[in-house]
Amino acid sequence: MADAIKPPSRNEILKTESPSLAGTIAATLDDVGAEKFSEDDNQFLKFHGIYQQDDRDKRRTGREYSVMVRTRQTGGVVPPEQYLVYDALATKLANGTLRLTTRQTFQFHGVVKGGLRKLIHSINESLSTTIATCGDVNRNVTAPPAPVGTTVHESLVADAFAVTRALIPVATSYHQIWIDGEKLEQDLSDLIAAAKSAGENPYPIPQGNPGPDGTVVDPLYGKTYLPRKFKIGFAVPPQNDTDIFTNDLGFVAVVENGALAGYNLLAGGGLGSTHGNTETFPRLASVIGFIPRDKVVEAAKAVLTLHRDFGDRTNRRHARLKYVLEEKGVEWFTQEVETRLGFSFAPARPAPFTFQGDQFGWHDQLDGKKYLTLFVETGRIKDVPGHALKTALREVVAQFHPYLYLTPSQNIILGDIDPGQREAVTELFKKHGVGVNENLSRTRGAGMACPALPTCGLALTEAERVFPKVIDEIEVLLAETGLASEEISVRMTGCPNGCARPYMGEIGFIGRAPNKYNLMLGGNHTSTRLNQVYRENVKLEDFATELRPVLARYKSERLVGEHFGDFAERVLLRERAAEIAVAG
Ligand code: SRM
Ligand code: SF4
Numbered sequence: 001m002a003d004a005i006k007p008p009s010r011n012e013i014l015k016t017e018s019p020s021l022a023g024t025i026a027a028t029l030d031d032v033g034a035e036k037f038s039e040d041d042n043q044f045l046k047f048h049g050i051y052q053q054d055d056r057d058k059r060r061t062g063r064e065y066s067v068m069v070r071t072r073q074t075g076g077v078v079p080p081e082q083y084l085v086y087d088a089l090a091t092k093l094a095n096g097t098l099r100l101t102t103r104q105t106f107q108f109h110g111v112v113k114g115g116l117r118k119l120i121h122s123i124n125e126s127l128s129t130t131i132a133t134c135g136d137v138n139r140n141v142t143a144p145p146a147p148v149g150t151t152v153h154e155s156l157v158a159d160a161f162a163v164t165r166a167l168i169p170v171a172t173s174y175h176q177i178w179i180d181g182e183k184l185e186q187d188l189s190d191l192i193a194a195a196k197s198a199g200e201n202p203y204p205i206p207q208g209n210p211g212p213d214g215t216v217v218d219p220l221y222g223k224t225y226l227p228r229k230f231k232i233g234f235a236v237p238p239q240n241d242t243d244i245f246t247n248d249l250g251f252v253a254v255v256e257n258g259a260l261a262g263y264n265l266l267a268g269g270g271l272g273s274t275h276g277n278t279e280t281f282p283r284l285a286s287v288i289g290f291i292p293r294d295k296v297v298e299a300a301k302a303v304l305t306l307h308r309d310f311g312d313r314t315n316r317r318h319a320r321l322k323y324v325l326e327e328k329g330v331e332w333f334t335q336e337v338e339t340r341l342g343f344s345f346a347p348a349r350p351a352p353f354t355f356q357g358d359q360f361g362w363h364d365q366l367d368g369k370k371y372l373t374l375f376v377e378t379g380r381i382k383d384v385p386g387h388a389l390k391t392a393l394r395e396v397v398a399q400f401h402p403y404l405y406l407t408p409s410q411n412i413i414l415g416d417i418d419p420g421q422r423e424a425v426t427e428l429f430k431k432h433g434v435g436v437n438e439n440l441s442r443t444r445g446a447g448m449a450c451p452a453l454p455t456c457g458l459a460l461t462e463a464e465r466v467f468p469k470v471i472d473e474i475e476v477l478l479a480e481t482g483l484a485s486e487e488i489s490v491r492m493t494g495c496p497n498g499c500a501r502p503y504m505g506e507i508g509f510i511g512r513a514p515n516k517y518n519l520m521l522g523g524n525h526t527s528t529r530l531n532q533v534y535r536e537n538v539k540l541e542d543f544a545t546e547l548r549p550v551l552a553r554y555k556s557e558r559l560v561g562e563h564f565g566d567f568a569e570r571v572l573l574r575e576r577a578a579e580i581a582v583a584g
Contacts, residue, residue, distance in 0.1 A: 006314035011136070014043050015224040019217055021047045021135075022173035029117060029177070036065040036113075047137060047225075048174055049130025050116070053109075057454040067116060068455060069094075069108045070133040071123055072203055074164045075143030075157050075234070076104030076406030076413075080397045081195035083404050085126040087394045088188055090381075093119045098390070100379035102448060102500055103140045103231070104406040105133060109455050120178040122188060126195035129203040131174050136226040138167035138304060142233040142242045145405035146359070146373070147415035149366035152236065155260040156253055159293065160234050161202055163300045167232075169225065170208030170218040220301065227311030228319035230304055231270075233408075234263075238354040240527045242408045243501050245269045245284040248321045249303045251296060254349045262292040264348040267303055267333065268325030271498030274317055275512060282503040282530055283322040286330045288337070289345025302340035306333070356527040357446045357489065358411050360437040362422060370422055371402075371415040374429075375437050378449045378464045379410030392432035396425055410448055410500075442487035443478060444471045448501070452494025452511065459494035461511035466540060467492050470509070473544050481551045488564045489523065503530050506565030507547075515540050521550070521568035531565070532573050 008016075015021075023044035028034045037045060042052050049070045054063045071086070078086075086106055090098045095110030111119055120130055133140055143160040144153065208216040217223050235244040236253040244250040250266035269285030291299050307321040310328070325333050338344050360373045376389065383390045393412070396402070400421055402414035417425060426436050437445070450456070452463035470492065478484050491505035502508035504527045508520030516537045523531040538546055550572060551564075558567045 008313050009316050009319075011043055011316060012224055012227075012313045014040055015136070018044065019215060019223040020173045021171065022177065025173075026177050029113065032114070034113070036063075047132060047135035047169070047171070048120070048178065049133040050120075051134060051457075053455050053457055055110075055454050056457075056459070066095075066110045066112050069111055069116070069119060069123075069130055070101070070140075071106045072129050072131070072133050072140050072164070073105050073406055074141050074202070075160045076145040076408070077157070078106075078404040078406060079127065079195065079198050080401045080403060081191070081198055082126045082128060083397050084394065085122060085188065085191045085195050087390065087397075088191055089119055089122055090390075092188070096390075097380055097382040099451065100376055100381065100406050100410045100412060102379075102408055102410060102450075104142050104145065104408055105140045106406070107451075109451075117178060122192060124179055124201070125192045127198060127201045129168075129201070129205065130178075131171050131203070131205055132167075132169055134229075136228055136230075137169050137221065138164075138230045138232060138300075140164075142231075142247070142408050144234070144236050144239060144241055145407045145413055146241075146363070147365055147371050147403065147405060147413065148363075149369075152253060152255050152258070152260045155293070156234055156236060159251070159260075159296045162297050163232060164203065166297045167220070167300060167304060168203060168205055169221050170206045170216055172207060172216050174205060175207065220305070222308065224313070226304070226308050227313045228307075228316060228321075230307055230321065232300060235353075237351040240353040240356045241358065243356070243504055243527050245528055246271055246498075246501055246504065247285060248307065249300060250285050251299075252351050254290060254351050260293055261349075262290055263296060263299075264288075264290055264351055265299055265303075265345065267337075268322045268330075270320045270322040271501060271503050272320070273496045273498070275496055277317065279315075279318050282498060283326060284528070284530060285322075286325060286333075287348045288330070288334050289347060290349050291345060295341070295343075298341055299337070302337045305340065306336055310336075353526040353528060356525060357487075358407050358409050360411075360440060360445055362436070365415065368419070369415070370417045370419050371405075371413055372417065372422075372425065372436065373407070373411060373413045374434075375440050375445055376411050377444075378447075378467055380464065381412075386433045388432035389434050392429050392434045395432075396428050399428065400425055409446070441475055441478075442485065443474060443490060446487050446489040447471050447491065448505075449492040450494060450499035456494060458497060459511065461494050461514050461516065462540075463492045463494040463500065463509075463511065470540070470543060474507075474547065477544060477548055477551055480548070481555045483551060483555055486564065487525070489525065489527075492517070501527075505531060506563065506568065507531075509538075509543075512537055519543070519546055522565055522573050524565045524569075525563045529565070529569070531568075534568070534572060534576055 023041040093115035094108035099107040233242040233247040251263035266285035273280040405413040449463040449467035452459040491502040492509040494511040509517040520531040521534040
């Protein structure tokens, strides 16, 4: 076995030596002269939901350190009072923006060390947490966000919360460092009191029992946690808004006689890869079988502990569950999970997907209320001249108290709005220059880009900052070719890690080097197929030249009803494969 001959990775040694995950974080926080955390503490910080970063635009003149903090929002659910706390925290203690993520959470960027305790304490006080939103543990659990009000949806969201709670690690050090004894910001205390009035924190953090040596070891994760991150999603066909096949573990709702009968369990999805390293690759999850609804938490624990026990602890680039499935096979995996569960899977039941992304604009809930799905370009909530989205959202939430639901496509839903308030909400957005999606092209609405530069330490090139302009150009091309009303999903990342799930886009741009991207084609509109490389190392200024003929051919050669990604797969990628074969 690989583990027997290769040494464990540095992260494994760190976890073994300090299973409390405390490192020297508290001491560095107390040391006002320390400008940054140590490299080892960086690894521990991730388990607390924190990444140390530096502003990469400023590297020429030295390093300017700050941190990124990620919250937990199962299924993207955000009570209005909590949103108002986050809005204030972003202004007071971060860079003034809130970033909606592709896994339905918020990220605060640009948090300085001196404000970190207050920020995390306040997030916990407002009934959320940052625990385990990063690190070798179960991350934020995704679920369809639209508050449609069906019993199926409500049951599914309840299951997503149950799974979340069952997999939150014991974290004594989290309490000690961030929660105990910190004084509240005086000017936030009213907002926090309002958030607390909403009830219990849905993310209780277990304290655990110390062993004979005084150490608390997590009963589920053990001393060394997982070999790598672990991601769970839920989906309700026919909409695949959570990109369910990209998760380590997916639960696809099976609805029978109008009720949630159970789930088809999928396992072994994941997208991250490294350019030039064939040991790493994106993989779609395999369909394992059906489980009844009441087994969902047990099933999640069984798959998670299988990853714990069989994932590669010697090589972090090869440590995700997808490689266990790929190398040991679906049959082995199924038997191993069944042994852990003590029962067998039933065959997966039919549950097809027919579409993927968000449905923008106003919609009806079953209880007579309305919800509004609002486009947020690249997920960044901020104020810019003529488009004060952050202010608009704050005022709408303060005045109308909608529940908020973050979507896995970096957008936001405002739910539970009285029909009589619809016009007033629309007007308040308009007052701040925010349209309610009237002039949004379908292709822009379906786009996603990761943060990349200047915050992400792994970025090879730009994504979020250039993406609106890339979409501007694609819109022009679509208009030129008579395709303006088409929806083509376009996704861009600054490196091959896949944070905006670019491998699922009908068009994907994956950063390779400064201003160079692999142009990927052939994902489908249900997000159930990986795309493939069409051209390598395309410069930003050459995108239009590459895409113009491709779109023109789509317009003239497509079959009736054929989506762009399907055309690309049927025609363009085959031609490309033939060209490569001829070239030898
Ligand atoms: Fe990601 C690392 C941002 C979703 C695969 N991701 C990072 C870091 C933390 C960079 C780092 O390690 O230093 C990025 C922080 C950038 C910044 O400045 O904020 C980052 N990932 C994001 C977000 C914010 C992208 C976004 O546009 O919203 C998403 C946060 C999700 C959340 O709320 O939890 C985000 N990351 C994803 C996804 C998509 C998903 O989960 O649905 C993926 C691909 C799916 C998967 O996991 O396979 C993804 N992120 C990665 C990887 C590659 C992991 C691998 O298996 O190789 C890394 C690098 C790593 O872990 O070493 C990474
Ligand atoms: Fe950073 Fe790469 Fe993820 Fe983009 S895809 S946020 S560049 S790690």
